[in-house]
């Protein structure tokens with residue numbers, strides 16, 4: 001039987017960076033992935049938005065780490081992963097949204113984030129062609145950005161292989177063996193592997209894997225659609241989030257940006273939400289989001305849409321991730337429930353979990369880290385987790 005210090009289940013947005021930083025700590029790591037290659041779960045569904053400007057301290061800390069990683073990738077590794085430091089902009093048309101965004105600015109600034117309220121004239125410069133009717137202003141955080149999930153995944157894969165990480169593709173973990181309250185081994189459809197520690201990074205399927213370890217993880221798949229246009233001349237720097245609901249009642253907030261290759265890439269939060277694992281596209285998505293895009297930036301009316309898709313957010317009840325050591329069984333770690341922000345949290349989660357497993361403490365402040373424990377009390381979801 002092959003034997004490893006750590007087995008990571010899932011070669012996705014979270015599992016890949018975790019494997020890389022674990023190997024960096026000198027541990028022998030194996031990644032087991034049921035797909036044929038890396039990033040074939042929800043990683044490839046993400047549109048690549050990456051921001052640290054959250055309202056939750058743990059998410060801020062995780063994404064501050066991730067942004068350091070994304071923004072320095074080319075210098076560090078000599079590979080272009082499509083990093084575009086265009087910032088995030090939330091244009092505001094409602095008094096209630098203005099209040100919500102202004103209320104969290106002190107907390108965000110307290111964590112050193114570069115974000116400010118801008119008046120309507122400034123927002124019109126930041127989002128050229130934005131609909132000026134009723135525009136009150138908005139927030140802008142120029143240090144956030146976008147990056148390609150597929151390029152990041154394939155680059156992490158090469159880095160992992162260079163560090164000696166073993167990948168077992170097209171193998172699904174079906175059973176986890178415990179002895180005297182401790183994780184001992186995992187069984188896949190093809191092989192058995194023994195391990196000192198097991199990291200559940202199974203994304204939207206984390207709950208099923210949790211069951212085989214005897215714990216109930218509160219992560220449910222929540223289905224969201226996205227789409228991409230043919231490339232057009234670059235004119236939009238930031239990723240834009242519109243907090244309003246669609247006039248046809250089919251969506252709440254929506255967000256979009258122009259990536260480093262000129263493609264417009266966009267998503268919305270459906271209303272009502274679609275829980276479950278259905279990933280076929282709905283015919284209502286394109287007409288509905290198309291209308292929203294053109295209402296907000298009328299010059300987008302001639303955009304040629306290439307394709308759309310549907311993927312799964314790994315949702316937790318409170319919209320925050322679960323990154324933690326499990327007490328029973330011993331040797332089990334969780335890096336799950338990253339909701340609609342798992343790609344941007346990936347490197348930050350990976351760095352924290354690697355320190356937790358190798359040195360028994362996270363990278364961030366313990367007090368903040370506790371808030372993303374499996375053992376916290378889960379309140380109801382914040383809308384922020386959905387954008």
Ligand SMILES: Cc1cc2nc3c(=O)[nH]c(=O)nc-3n(C[C@H](O)[C@H](O)[C@H](O)COP(=O)(O)OP(=O)(O)OC[C@H]3O[C@@H](n4cnc5c(N)ncnc54)[C@H](O)[C@@H]3O)c2cc1C
Pocket residue numbers: 009010011012013014015032033034035039040041042043044045046047048049050171172173174201202203204205206209223224225226267310311312313314335336337338339340341342343344345
């Ligand atoms: C339309 C859309 C747009 C999005 N946009 C963004 C965005 O702009 N920014 C952002 O940060 N996030 C975004 N997200 C969310 C992001 O895609 C997810 O939060 C993230 O990919 C979750 O990462 P993960 O590693 O937990 O899961 P995944 O990336 O899905 O990785 C989990 C892996 O585990 C494997 N697996 C599961 N069970 C087993 C098993 N038993 N054995 C072996 N392998 C197993 C799966 O095959 C999968 O490859 C978006 C999501 C969607 C759907």
